[in-house]
Amino acid sequence: MVVAARALDFRRLAKDAARAAAEKKAIDIVVLDVRKDSDVADYMVIAGAESSPQLRAIFEGVVAHLQDRGIRLLRQDGHANGRWVALDYGGLLVHILLSEARAFYRLEHMWENPHPVAWENGKSHASKRKR
Template identity: 35%
Template sequence: MKGVLLDPAQIAKAAVDIAYDKKAADILLLDIREVAMYADYFVICSGSNPRQILTIAESIDEELSKQGVSLLHREGTADTGWILLDFGDVIVHVLAPKEREYYQLERLWSEAKTVVYLQ
């Protein structure tokens, strides 16, 4: 698939699939085009412990890289309970359950359209 440019929707759906393959919990894909100007999609998912959070984030980065999608910025660490991966039009949030409950990104972005929700 190298050399084929993916559109933001394809990148977001690929991130969802990769997170699902790595056993992420409560995977949510939000279309934020109508409510934000800096990105098209948010992928939000949970990992049960720091090792799983890191595995999910690294797998998404590695697999999307293989498909020609560059990671523009990365923030956070598994030990803090939140890793953010910025692929430009797609932003991926991998959180521990405690941090996800605290920050409630779903509530903050409640005006966004839910595209996919996998429990």
């Protein structure tokens, strides 16, 4: 069963995507409410990967997790073996980037007032890089 886009709770969907990324050990996961700043999406998930194989695993995990809930991927930009892949679910965009690409593009800083969303245990950031 595929769920109609207008009936989706994109906030909940963003949290689900973040948890799916965390299950694949994504780093520095951020969920942002961009409804006031973007005409493209309501929520954005940004997740880091330390290698191309990990990026692919995160990509596959997020897509499978949402697909199991009847949520269809509308568009994909980038390749799961590359440095960055963007997943478009309508009101939700999921960006998975290698650490170097994430540091270069700084997606979290594209908006004046990004609104972090707590997605796990009341935190807006979960998986952190080990120092």
